[in-house]
Amino acid sequence: MEEYYLICEDSLEGVFTGIYDAYLKKKPHGQVHLCVGQEDNYRLFAVYEECRPDEGKAVKVARTIGRELGHEAYMSICRALASPQPDKGEAVYKTVVAGLSMKNRKRVMGNLKNPYIHRVFELARFTANEAHYHVEFLRFRELENGILYAPMGPKNNVITFVVPHFADRLPLENFVIHDTLRGIYALHPAGKDWYLVSGAQGEPGGRDGLENHDSLPGAISGKDHREPVPGAPPMPFSEGEEKYSELFTHFFHTIAVKERGNYGLQRNMLPLRYRKYMTEFQEK
Amino acid sequence: MERTDLIPGDARKAGPAAVMQAEGMSLMEKLGILSDAAKYDVSCSSSGVERRGDGTGIGNTSRAGICHSFGADGRCISLLKILFTNECIYDCKYCINRRSNDVPRASFTPDEICELTIQFYRRNYIEGLFLSSGILGSPDYTMELICEAVYKLRTLHRFQGYIHVKAIPGASPELVRRLGLLADRMSVNLELPTAAGLKALAPNKHRKNILTPMRQIQQGITQNKEELTLYRHAPSFVPAGQSTQMIIGATPESDYQIMTVAENLYQKFALKRVYYSAFVSVNEDKDLPALPGGPPLLREHRLYQADWLLRFYGFEAGELLSEDRPNFNVLLDPKADWALRHLDQFPVEINRADYRSILRVPGIGVKSAQRIVRARRSGNLTFDDLKKIGVTLKRALYFITCNGRMMYPTKLEEDYLVRNLTGEKERLPFDRDGMTYRQLSLFDDQQEFAFLQAAGS
Ligand code: SF4
Numbered sequence: 001m002e003e004y005y006l007i008c009e010d011s012l013e014g015v016f017t018g019i020y021d022a023y024l025k026k027k028p029h030g031q032v033h034l035c036v037g038q039e040d041n042y043r044l045f046a047v048y049e050e051c052r053p054d055e056g057k058a059v060k061v062a063r064t065i066g067r068e069l070g071h072e073a074y075m076s077i078c079r080a081l082a083s084p085q086p087d088k089g090e091a092v093y094k095t096v097v098a099g100l101s102m103k104n105r106k107r108v109m110g111n112l113k114n115p116y117i118h119r120v121f122e123l124a125r126f127t128a129n130e131a132h133y134h135v136e137f138l139r140f141r142e143l144e145n146g147i148l149y150a151p152m153g154p155k156n157n158v159i160t161f162v163v164p165h166f167a168d169r170l171p172l173e174n175f176v177i178h179d180t181l182r183g184i185y186a187l188h189p190a191g192k193d194w195y196l197v198s199g200a201q202g203e204p205g206g207r208d209g210l211e212n213h214d215s216l217p218g219a220i221s222g223k224d225h226r227e228p229v230p231g232a233p234p235m236p237f238s239e240g241e242e243k244y245s246e247l248f249t250h251f252f253h254t255i256a257v258k259e260r261g262n263y264g265l266q267r268n269m270l271p272l273r274y275r276k277y278m279t280e281f282q283e284k
Numbered sequence: 285m286e287r288t289d290l291i292p293g294d295a296r297k298a299g300p301a302a303v304m305q306a307e308g309m310s311l312m313e314k315l316g317i318l319s320d321a322a323k324y325d326v327s328c329s330s331s332g333v334e335r336r337g338d339g340t341g342i343g344n345t346s347r348a349g350i351c352h353s354f355g356a357d358g359r360c361i362s363l364l365k366i367l368f369t370n371e372c373i374y375d376c377k378y379c380i381n382r383r384s385n386d387v388p389r390a391s392f393t394p395d396e397i398c399e400l401t402i403q404f405y406r407r408n409y410i411e412g413l414f415l416s417s418g419i420l421g422s423p424d425y426t427m428e429l430i431c432e433a434v435y436k437l438r439t440l441h442r443f444q445g446y447i448h449v450k451a452i453p454g455a456s457p458e459l460v461r462r463l464g465l466l467a468d469r470m471s472v473n474l475e476l477p478t479a480a481g482l483k484a485l486a487p488n489k490h491r492k493n494i495l496t497p498m499r500q501i502q503q504g505i506t507q508n509k510e511e512l513t514l515y516r517h518a519p520s521f522v523p524a525g526q527s528t529q530m531i532i533g534a535t536p537e538s539d540y541q542i543m544t545v546a547e548n549l550y551q552k553f554a555l556k557r558v559y560y561s562a563f564v565s566v567n568e569d570k571d572l573p574a575l576p577g578g579p580p581l582l583r584e585h586r587l588y589q590a591d592w593l594l595r596f597y598g599f600e601a602g603e604l605l606s607e608d609r610p611n612f613n614v615l616l617d618p619k620a621d622w623a624l625r626h627l628d629q630f631p632v633e634i635n636r637a638d639y640r641s642i643l644r645v646p647g648i649g650v651k652s653a654q655r656i657v658r659a660r661r662s663g664n665l666t667f668d669d670l671k672k673i674g675v676t677l678k679r680a681l682y683f684i685t686c687n688g689r690m691m692y693p694t695k696l697e698e699d700y701l702v703r704n705l706t707g708e709k710e711r712l713p714f715d716r717d718g719m720t721y722r723q724l725s726l727f728d729d730q731q732e733f734a735f736l737q738a739a740g741s
Binding site for chain 2: 166269
């Protein structure tokens with residue numbers, strides 16, 4: 001019995017294309033598998049095929065998932081695909097297969113006894129939790145030119161789940177959220193829609209909005225390939241930044257009740273790895 | 285609704301002390317004094333109202349509330365929690381700001397409050413403002429200043445984030461009304477659970493002056509809900525609801541009295557939330573209890589657990605405690621304690637029991653109960669399935685069956701269960717240094733409880 005392994009790109013488009021191609025095979029789904037990114041464990045007697053991401057195919061799959069399995073399941077799948085775990089493609093593929101074979105398809109995510117659905121549920125939960133942590137703990141710093149800049153280093157690719165929250169909240173601000181691990185920037189020009197830019201390719205111009213700021217930091221507009229690290233902003237901070245970060249840090253230390261000191265609880269609630277990006281935890 | 289009447293002409297008059305202090309003191313010093321003085325208020329919740337930004341200003345709110353940091357005491361920091369002033373004409377014995385204390389005094393100006401709120405908010409330090417105050421001059425004078433600050437924040441700065449203000453007991457109903465139209469949440473502190481306690485420790489405050497604004501806010505909220513169904517654009521009045529706080533352990537009330545008061549506040553005053561604050565001794569006073577062991581944190585914790593049972597688990601105060609058993613068990617959380625006294629209602633069959641009964645199983649939280657009910661639609665659940673969907677069985681296993689079978693052979697017998705439920709961890713939760721909240725919260729879905737608790741929602 002021949003096993004097929006479809007190797008897809010690590011993106012929503014890549015995996016959705018993979019699912020489309022898997023259905024095209026017209027083989028029992030048990031014999032077809034999706035791998036994301038590089039497969040390093042080649043098996044004998046298995047057929048490996050590369051899937052080139054194809055927007056048309058991906059859109060069809062996305063529509064089918066949304067229509068047949070419902071919005072909730074679609075969002076879970078998107079969140080699961082933001083995970084860095086290599087088995088996510090296979091889990092999503094088999095979840096779609098299982099969902100489409102159910103009588104009540106909209107209930108697919110409740111069927112946690114199915115190991116693939118369970119895995120999608122779990123991966124989606126990791127992403128949702130991490131996205132929520134960033135809604136809480138992300139910190140903006142004001143740069144010299146008034147732009148608010150927030151670096152982060154998430155395990156899952158959460159940026160698209162985080163930006164809408166801030167776009168609604170800070171509509172009149174120019175702000176940038178920077179995923180320092182993936183080199184992705186979300187740019188929000190005041191009063192306009194936000195968009196993503198990949199640091200590697202750069203986006204030297206041509207889009208309306210932020211590039212009209214001559215003073216836009218080089219690293220953000222892609223003119224310069226300095227890799228910003230946490231705490232090292234693309235340009236100096238504004239004067240107000242120093243004042244308000246000191247005020248907040250002072251507030252942060254005063255507001256705790258000494259008699260109730262509880263560092264264990266603090267660590268449970270605020271994992272250490274977020275602190276390197278947080279204003280109130282910066283060493284002076 | 286007309287809002288132009290909001291800034292009273294005389295708001296800036298007088299307040300000699302405030303004006304004197306304001307000069308020469310830096311914003312940093314003021315913030316230090318006025319946040320230090322505000323820290324004993326336990327609430328920092330930003331929950332209860334979902335509001336998207338309208339695109340013309342700054343801010344939105346989230347129904348569940350959002351924490352932004354956690355202090356060294358492990359409590360959530362969600363709001364810029366400050367006093368307007370720590371001047372006070374009253375002399376409440378438990379309070380650091382009482383008139384007879386010799387402490388540095390400071391007052392903000394309304395503009396300083398706006399500046400701090402906006403600058404902190406745009407950096408994502410906070411969800412909004414929690415403004416409380418000592419009483420400067422008179423209750424009305426203080427409330428006018430608070431109104432001015434909040435009014436400016438809402439109109440001049442178009443701030444649409446969360447605002448919680450404290451109503452000053454004794455302030456006029458008109459000021460309470462104005463403030464209610466600007467704030468998301470209001471609270472009037474009950475301070476002490478009973479009128480007798482209040483009389484003993486807060487001689488200038490009267491129960492009536494606390495309950496009257498509380499009632500007014502409740503009625504305002506009800507009336508506003510009706511208005512909103514008629515006119516969608518009617519301004520909202522305290523949309524995130526009303527809360528209160530009482531100090532635990534400064535006066536001799538029993539847990540049963542306290543829970544009964546809380547139940548009444550939920551039922552008769554429709555409060556969103558009652559907070560319990562373990563008494564922290566800041567003043568030397570013969571009328572205050574000595575607390576050699578520090579603030580009664582375990583007792584506070586049990587009260588919160590019981591409060592949870594009232595609000596989310598369908599329990600009544602009378603089921604948990606009685607005149608004969610007026611205090612919670614130190615060793616067991618109130619839910620396990622209840623279960624041990626009602627062993628006839630167990631074991632509960634996971635595949636058939638109704639949601640309410642599952643919710644009453646020790647170790648099963650609201651989320652787990654919901655997940656169980658959902659997952660069992662697609663077939664009978666086994667213990668393995670329960671684990672897979674994230675139900676913690678450590679405590680629940682003594683009280684449930686799956687398809688008629690228990691997970692291990694165990695006895696439904698009180699002594700045996702007490703031994704097993706008070707594991708090493710929960711037995712001595714207040715170890716000198718080793719105390720963590722996690723150890724304490726062997727309540728339910730631990731994560732959920734610890735999180736909600738710290739989030740103050
Ligand atoms: S009224 Fe009482 S509790 Fe409030 S600040 Fe004054 S002394 Fe303190």
